[in-house]
Amino acid sequence: MPVATYGVLDLTGWDMPRDGPIAINGQWEFSWDRLLSPEDFSPSVTPPEPSGFMTLPGVWKGHQLHGLPLPGHGQASFRLRLLPQPGEHQLALRIVAVNAAYRLWAGGKLIAESGVVGNTAEAETPLRSLVLARFESRAAPIDLVLQVSNHAFHRGGVQNAIMLGLPD
Template structure:
């Protein structure tokens, strides 16, 4: 009888947990070729979305989309998987190592604007600045083009912001001149 009671208690707890989940089992879209379409996503019922997938990657360029003068450079991107390291890539015949700098770019399409969103920034190696629609929302360390103009720092954190448009251009300037791996680590 004691085992039956324990079994029923486990079933009740599992049922409660399954029924109390606020998020649907809808599969979240992935980032493809630097684009994430969330027009059919409801954050309240569908839950958070990971920004994993193929981001646009501009090696040895620090760009802010919509504000850069050289459109030819912007069109010459490479797709890189996030999370992932930029070590040992082959970009236009040039092999990358751990040291360097780049812009990661992602365009997100939303159904609504003027909504509160948040982004969790994990370990990015080893300094970065984040711009959304041209406005800097956070930076960790100093992302620079040389070892002398950059300063490393690792600080995972979450940043909240108001999405004032239904199209978000996220540019992340990342530099690494101090560690044996560069890029989005996790």
């Protein structure tokens, strides 16, 4: 089963109808204390330097950054480049238990959100939910950009695997 390495998940050899859904686990680009959107990665701008890589599923509390452990509260952005199987496909992501609010884009389009992402507890509206987000794959690389804020729970991050599969 493919696993993300250095922010890239190669699915060119994974046949969804035959092989089934896959957890998009592994190393995602990680940008601590920044809420980045797809515009921050457009070809017309210099992309921001990530803080590093973080293995998802996982929580950022205790994650080492510049030799220091991160707190449970805060905000971060994650990015993963999917290299899909050839051909056009309808795909879906199953997202559950992201602490505490998030927004997710695929190929620059907002496809899922839960709660209201914020830089402070007052600006954030936490909501833990199960979301099935659909998007199209046209055999070109697809960037997933995920904003997560957590000012409500003990540990922030993505605690369960995000599953990728066919919409059914």
